[in-house]
Amino acid sequence: MAVRVGTVSVVLRPRPLIVTALASVAAVGLALWSMTVGELPLSPGEVAAAFTGDADAAVTYIVVDVRLPRLVLAVLAGAAFGLAGAVLQSVTGNPLASPDLLGVAAGAGAAAVTCIVLGFDGSAASLSLFALAGGLLTAATVFGLAWRGGMRGTRMLLVGIGLGAVGNAVTSLLIASAGYEDAARATTWLIGDLSGRGWGDVHRVGWALLVAGPPTLLVGRSLRSLRLGDAVAAALGVRITRARVALLLLAVVLTACATAGAGPIAFVGLLAPLIAARASATAETPLVASAATGALLVLVSDLVARSGPLGLELPVGAVTAVLGAVALLLILHRANTA
Amino acid sequence: MAVVLLAGTVLASLLLGTKSADLGSTWRALVAPDGGELASVVHGLRVPRTVLGVVAGAALAVAGAQFQALTRNALADPGLLGVSAGAALAIVAGTALLGALTPPVAAAAALVGALATSTVVFTLATRGRHGGNPATLIITGVAVTTLLASLTTVIALSDQASLDSYRFWLVGALAGRELSLLWSALPLVVFGALVAGGTARRLDALVLGDDVARALGTRVARTRAAVTCSAAALTAAAVALAGPVTFVGLVAPHVARALVGPNYTRVLPTCLVLGPVLVLAADVAGRLVIAPSEVQTGVVMALLGAPVLVAVVRRRALL
Secondary structure, eight states: OOOETTTTEOOOOOHHHHHHHHHHHHHHHHHHHHHTOOOOOOOOOHHHHHHHOOOOOHIIIIIIIIIIHHHHHHHHHHHHHHHHHHHHHHHHOOOTTTTTTTEEEEEEHHHHHHHHHHTTSSSSSHHHHHHHHHHHHHHHHHHHHSSSSSSOOOHHHHHHHHHHHHHHHHHHHHHHSOHHHHHHHHHHHHHHHHOTTHHHHHHHHEEEHHHHHHHHHHHHTTTTHHHHHHHHHHHTTTHHHHHHHHHHHHHHHHHHHHHHHHHHTTTTHHHHHHHHHHHHHHHSOHHHHHHHHHHHHHHHHHHHHHHHHGSSOOHHHHHHHHHHHHHHHHHHHHHHOO | OOHHHHHHHHHHHHHOOOOOHHHHHHHHHHHHHOSSSSHHIIIIIHHHHHHHHHHHHHHHHHHHHHHHHHOTTOOOOTTTTTTHHHHHHHHHHHHHHHOOOHHHHHHHHHHHHHHHHHHHHHHHHHSSTTTTTHHHHHHHHHHHHHHHHHHHHHHHHHTHHHTTTTTHHTTOOOOTTOOHHHHHHHHHHHHHHHHHHHHHHHHHHHHHHHHHHHHHHHHHHHHHHHHHHHHHHHHHHHHHHHHHOOHHHHHHHHHHHHHHHHHHHHHHHHHHHHHHHHHHHHHHHHHHHHTTSSHHHHHHHHHHHHHHHHHHHHOOOOO
C-alpha cells in the first residue's frame, strides 16, 4: 500500500504496521497498568484522580513526579535505542551491529561521566552534549579504524568491542578519581537504572527523538534501495554516501541522547530490531516497528526489574543485558548451524 | 631482556605508590622490618600485591597463549572469551549461597566456573558453518561475558553486605588481597603449569589443524581436553587472586611471538615472564596516575590491551 503526500511517498506494508500497532497498544496498556503497581499500590481510580487533581498531595506526587516520568522515559529511551539499532543494522547490513557492540554506548557513557565528574552537569543540555560528542567521536574512530579500503561487518564489530572496552575503562578511571559524591552519582547513572529519574531526563530523550526521529524515518526510506546494492541504489536516485553518513549520524545522536537521559540500557538496540524484523517477517528491518518494540521491551524489563525477582530492586539495564545476551547467543547459534 | 623487564617491574611495584620510597630504605624495610610505617606498607601491602601480580599475570598470559592455540584464533583471551567472568560468577554465586567462602573453596568454585564456561563457549562458537570464524568466537565470548557479568551484578546487588568486599575485585584488582590467598590457588597454578609445560610441543601441532596434528601423531581430542583443563585452571587461579583481568592473555602472547617467533615451546616460557611484567606495570600505573587514590589493575590493563586488540584486528585481512 503506497501513501503519497506531495512528493513524498511511503510504502506501507500490513505486517510491520500490525507489529507496530500491537507493540504500541501493549506498551500503552502496560504503562497504564504499571502506574498502579509499586511500593504503594494504587487503584486505577486513584491514578486518574491524581491527574485531575482530586487526589491528596502524596499520591499526586507519586503518580505525576515519580511513576509518570519513569514510564515516559522507559518508552522514549526504548524507542530511541530501538530506532538507532534498526538503522545501524540496516546501514551496515549486519544483524549484530548495535550501539553496544559498536562501542558507541560506552563512548557516550564515558563522556557523560566526564561531564558529571567535571561538574558540568548542572544545566540540562550539557550532559546530552557531552554524551553526543563522546558517541560521535567513538563512532568516527570505530569506522575510521575498521575501514581498510572497504568495510567488513566483523572487523567493525571487533574494533567496536575494543573501543567499547576503552570507553568502559575510561569510565572506571573517572569514577575512581572522582570525589565520593560525584562517584555515587555517576555509578547510579551508569547502571542503567530508571528509578530516580525526573522530567529533565525525559526532556533530554524526548527532544532527541523529536529532532532526530523524523529525519531518520525520512532518510530511512532509502534503506530498501540500499539493500539492493550500491549500483542499483544509485540508479534509483539514492545519494548513497550521503544517505549512509546521515543515517549513521542520526543513529549516534539517538543512542547518545537516550544514554544521557536513561543511562546505558544494554542490548535494547540489538534486541528490538531483531524481534521487530522477525515479527514483521520482512527482509529489511522495519524502523517504526523497531522503535515500538524497543519501547515495549524497556517497559517490560523495567516492570520486571521493579517488581523485584528475589525480592530486590534491580536496575533495568541488568534485565535487558541478560535478555540481550541470551538472544545474541541464540542468533550466533542459529547463524552457525543454519 | 624479558627477565630484566620483570626485575624492573617487581622493583617498581615494591618502591612506588602513594608513599614512594628510595631503594635503600625499602630494602631495609623488606629484610629487617623495624615496625615503622614504611615496613608495614612494604610487608603488608606491596609484597602481597607484587607476588599475587606475578602469579596472576603468568597464569593469565600462559592461559591466553593456550586459548589462542586451542582456537587457532589470535584474538582469544580468558577475559574476552568469558572464562574469567565464569570463574568470577562462580565465586560470587558461591558466596551468596554458602556465605563467605574460604580461599580454597573459592578457588575450587572458580575452577568449576572456568571449566564450564570454556566448554560452553567453545561448543557454541566452534559448531557449524562459521565454526572456524575468529569473529564468531569473540562475539560469542562477549555475549557470554555480558550475560555472566550481569548475573554477577544481580547477585552482588541482592547481597550487598557480604559482597561489598567484592566490588573492587570484580574489576580486577591486586590491592587489598592477602598473601595467604596464594596457597589456596597454588594447586591450580602448579597443575596448570605442569600440563602447559607437558603439552607445549603439541600446541604447535594443534595450530596446524586437527588433521595435520593427527598425522603428526598427536592425540587431538586428548590434547585439547588437557590444554583446556590447564588453561581453565590457570584462569581460575588468576581470577581467585586478582579478579577477572582482561587482555593480559591477549597481549602477552602477541608480544612473545614478536620476540621469539611462533614456536609455542618458546612462546609459553616467554609469556610466563611477560604476563607478570604487564600486570605489575598496569598495577603500578594504576597506583600513580590518580594518586593518592587508585585505579584498579583491570582498568589500566583494558586501556593498554584494547588498542592491541584493535591493532591485531586491523592487521588481519581475514577479519
